[in-house]
Amino acid sequence: MGGFSIDRRSAIVGAGGAVLSGLASAQAAARAGGGTSGSASRPNILWLVSEDNNPFIGAYGDKIAHTPNIDRLAREGVLYRNAYSNAPVCAPTRFAILTGIYPESCGPAHQMRAKAHLPSQLRTYPEHLRSAGYFCSNNHKTDYNCDVEPERIWSDQGKTAHWRDRPDRNQPFMSVFNYMTTHESRLLTPVTGRVGPEDVRVPRYLPDTDGIRGDYATYYNLMEKMDAQVGQQLAELEEDGLDEDTIVFYYSDNGGSLPRSKRYCYDEGLRCALIVRFPEKWKHLAPGAPGSEVRAPVSFVDLVPTVLSLAGLAVPGTMQGSAFLGESAKAAQPYAFGMRNRMDERYDFVRTVTDGRYRYIRNYLPHLPAVQYQAFAWLARGYQDWDRAFRAGRLDALQSRAFEPRPAIEFYDLESDPDQLSNLAEDPGQQGRISEMSAALDAHMLRINDNGFIPEGLGLMGWAESRVPGAYPLQDIMQLAAMAAQGDPANLVLLGENMEHDHPVMRYWAAKGCAILGAAARANEERILTVMRGDDVPQLRVAAAEAAARIGHEEEAADILGALMAQSECEWVRLQAINVLTLMGEAARPALPEIKAAAESDTVYYRNAARYLSAVLDGTYDPAMEIFEWDRIMKHPKPGGE
Structure with a gap:
């Protein structure tokens, strides 16, 4: 067995300790056609993908996790110690996994729940593999954040899709x-x-409450249940006699779902599990012996090039990831990059890079708190407890930090500070490393033509649109946005001048810079009001209204934002307007009629944002109130109601 565990064909232990023996072997043989795969030149590839979890896994050193099947997979395969999703949420990450393209390179795929256009030259990995003779099945989640039709790209797609449905066992x-x-x-x-x-450890950035402890315990128990499903799938593979022909990947699609993980660019939002097992037949493709680990960072945008490389196929030049296995494998990459923009109904703009030891975070909108109310996330008791404790003044400085404005730059030593509590951005001893990682992030954003600076709904966004020569002067925009994020009054003159720039994205970031400065931007009052009252791009009017409200023009800003909510045909302009009104708090009251009307909208994120703000202004808000309406957006049943 070439060093692999001798119990490869033994029974697999499930979550309850029961032994998973043969699983309907006669039926399996009938469906699979019996026997092993006849492909001598190309491996089968099996992806086992779990949702929303950090490595709460025994093989990663978690002492209270019970994950015997994933642990066994790690003993028999190679564990990637520093694996990262490209966004801390599913849909943008799944775009990257499907295409080998960063979502922010093909806007609006970087926004949570969007529909980017995927040009024909950017083929998906099942299309590449099917062209080479592979049978490709997906069971069953898609969530690709673009206009790809799943039934077109897969050989078999749906709740019953399985390798056993391929017409030819060879x-x-x-x-x-x-x-x-x-x-x-x-x-x-x-x-x-x-x-x-x-039994659980509550991170220092969270209060120690029953709700938070309960969510952590539930999470561990769900991980155990998921581990049993992984074991069952491996048992089916072995029963069909295909384990010696199949390279198996286990990974999670993004970081965890506990407070300050999913949706946030900290390690718990981006760090994932990744284990790859190679049978004897294909061990020459492995980067190490069974039971070994790789510490160099890998990123999920690398999965598609890697699968094509393992299948012996050329990696298209349009793909932005790098193969880390197979014939086309590249040298280990020094960094993994991550991002967030809109998450459900809340806007933010964060870019981050890690080498596995250190994490550099750039907050382009540092005046916003990291944690903003989101209707879906607040269904969880942990978020409710955290929010309630903050509003009651019961949190200490570390626990309340997530609800307050942030520094433009955060930098953490993940080895000595895994909870990312001690920001080393001003540490003299770290300035060389910070400069290096900042430069690497800039180079990456330019290389992929990051669409994140374009306000949502502006026609400039998109793979083709943003690449028209001269249409999107990204380097200039990045310099202005970085200056805006500094919140330095010394930049007021440049910000004011750029509010009259010919390019709308330059005007937008000049207005955002004034909003970040707040009252200190009063020197640009005339220009701010001019853009708010009459710019021909409504997204810019919203940005200028935010700045105007912060220099003392709250009533006019609220009136204009309310009018944009009532009159704009663009759902993203309406959502941007109500986000600014939410930041204004009590000063948003002049727009209350428009807010109340929005609370009855059929547009889910707009409706959720309006219902929250309406409750705050009415004095009826409670963190446990269910603003999110499950059945109007989710495609699977509400837990407990199945």
């Missing part, structure tokens, strides 16, 4: 199985099991 396959068991939504119904609330 045909190589690429099969994907997605497990919703650990999805954020599953936290909403407490799950008892091996781990209890008293």
